[in-house]
Amino acid sequence: MILVNVLLFVAIASGLLLLMISAEDSGLERGLRMREAARAQAIARGGEVSAVVALRRDALVAPDTDSRAEPWGALAESGAPIEGGSFDLAIADAQGRFNVNALMQPDPIAAATLGRIAGAVGMTPEQSARAVAAIRAAGPLTDIRPLGALGLAPGQVARLSGLLTALPYEGKINLNAASEDLIGILTGDPMAARRIVALRDRQGYLTAADLASLDVSMPQGTGLTSNLFWVRTRVRIGDTSQQVTSLIARKDDGQGGKTAAVVGRWTGASAPLQAPPLP
Structure with a gap:
């Protein structure tokens, strides 16, 4: 009977020791993770x-x-x-995309730019008008995800995600960062856009002289900085x-x-x- 009691005591003590070690290990792991995170x-x-x-x-x-x-x-x-x-x-x-927050105030250049983009992705005038209304109602936006709720097709949303952005400050679209797709929309000439991007890829940047050499005018609302x-x-x-x-x-x-x-x-x-x- 005494042996049984001793063994029972040893078992209980061993269990408590394991719990203490386990708790200590967990604390050490938490501390390590906190240090790693910091x-x-x-x-x-x-x-x-x-x-x-x-x-x-x-x-x-x-x-x-x-x-x-x-x-x-x-x-x-x-x-x-x-x-x-x-x-x-x-x-x-x-600034390689069109900033939708430029539409928060009446701006003919911004409105014209959105009109060209909307037409290029197949949006109807009604959808474009709803987009402007949504931006003005909820803006200034910090993300373009809300525009996905306008009832557009997935393909339209995917293409718009590469053409639009939402930024807190006004600024021109930088042609040094814009995609060939956007440049083609802004110039109205996809072939010219291809030449512009090819030149940009070769030398790493564009200048106003480069555009002139390609006989392309700087689109309104764009720049190089x-x-x-x-x-x-x-x-x-x-x-x-x-x-x-x-x-x-x-x-x-x-x-x-x-x-x-x-x-x-x-x-x-x-x-x-x-x-x-x-x-």
């Missing part, structure tokens, strides 16, 4: 800071044009090794993954130069549809 978040924000610095420098040394051929475009990373994990960064000109840029970072450390999506704006500093600062930030997978995909 480190990953810091590295992701470091990528954001690098983009801000590069874009500020670019505004000083190359104010007349903006293209991915510039040093800021070289910030992109895919699976770069870091201690315990990897780092991805995507950076993109945000930008002040809004997307940067997305993803950091994986151990079992932890952190994503940060940022919208960076360059503005006049009042002293003849420009500053660059983050004006929008999203964490996790909540990024707007128009943000660039991660590699």
Whole structure:
């Protein structure tokens, strides 16, 4: 009987010890995950800071044009090794699409641009009018996803997603970042758009002289520079993954130069549809 009691006591004590060890292990794992998450978040924000610095420098040394051929475009990373994990960064000109928030106020150029885009994707005048009304009722928008509720066909929505964006500040469409599809719509000449993009691909950028050499006029509402840029970072450390999506704006500093600062930030997978995909 005494032996049975001793064995029972040992079994109970062993069970309690296992519970204590298990709880301690769980606490250690939680602590490790929290440290990994904090480190990953810091590295992701470091990528954001690098983009801000590069874009500020670019505004000083190359104010007349903006293209991915510039040093800021070289910030992109895919699976770069870091201690315990990897780092991805995507950076993109945000002004390569038509900003639907330009329609918040009566603007004949913006209205004409939307009209050309709507016609190109097969929207009826009634659908186009509903889109403008929806933008003005709910805007300014931060994402173009709400436009998917206008009753458009999936193919129309998919094509519009590559032509439209929703940005907080006005700005011209940068032909150095616009797609061949959008340039063809804006110029009304798909063949000219193909030549423009081919030249841009060869030399990495476009100038006003390039357009003149192709006998193409600069479409209304377009330019060759930008002040809004997307940067997305993803950091994986151990079992932890952190994503940060940022919208960076360059503005006049009042002293003849420009500053660059983050004006929008999203964490996790909540990024707007128009943000660039991660590699």
